[in-house]
Amino acid sequence: MNPAQLAKIHSIVEERINEIEAFLAQDDPESKPVAPDVAIGRLSRLDSMQAQQMILAQQRRQREELEHLQSALERIDKGTYGNCAYCLSPIAYERLEAIPDAVLCISCAR
Numbered sequence: 001m002n003p004a005q006l007a008k009i010h011s012i013v014e015e016r017i018n019e020i021e022a023f024l025a026q027d028d029p030e031s032k033p034v035a036p037d038v039a040i041g042r043l044s045r046l047d048s049m050q051a052q053q054m055i056l057a058q059q060r061r062q063r064e065e066l067e068h069l070q071s072a073l074e075r076i077d078k079g080t081y082g083n084c085a086y087c088l089s090p091i092a093y094e095r096l097e098a099i100p101d102a103v104l105c106i107s108c109a110r
């Protein structure tokens with residue numbers, strides 16, 4: 001990977017981190033606990049609890065991705081980014097551009 005490509009990946013990762021942080025920072029009223037005395041029949045209370053579960057699951061996935069991206073950023077800074085964690089060969093740039101937090105090359109990921 002050449003320095004320009006590395007810089008490109010760096011900005012993709014930072015952009016994605018900003019997106020996720022903005023997503024996690026938004027105060028979504030749907031993610032608030034559902035009060036038991038909410039005067040909206042049983043069915044809609046169930047709906048709103050399910051919606052809440054979905055948002056919580058999504059937030060969990062985003063936090064995981066955020067951790068992976070932050071560790072990718074650390075590897076870029078340390079100069080160890082872009083090598084497969086398993087076979088140690090360089091990961092194809094196209095793969096890293098699509099999945100910047102990839103730690104395995106395409107053959108090892110299969």
Ligand SMILES: [Zn+2]
Nearest residue numbers: 084087105108
């Ligand atoms: Zn590999």
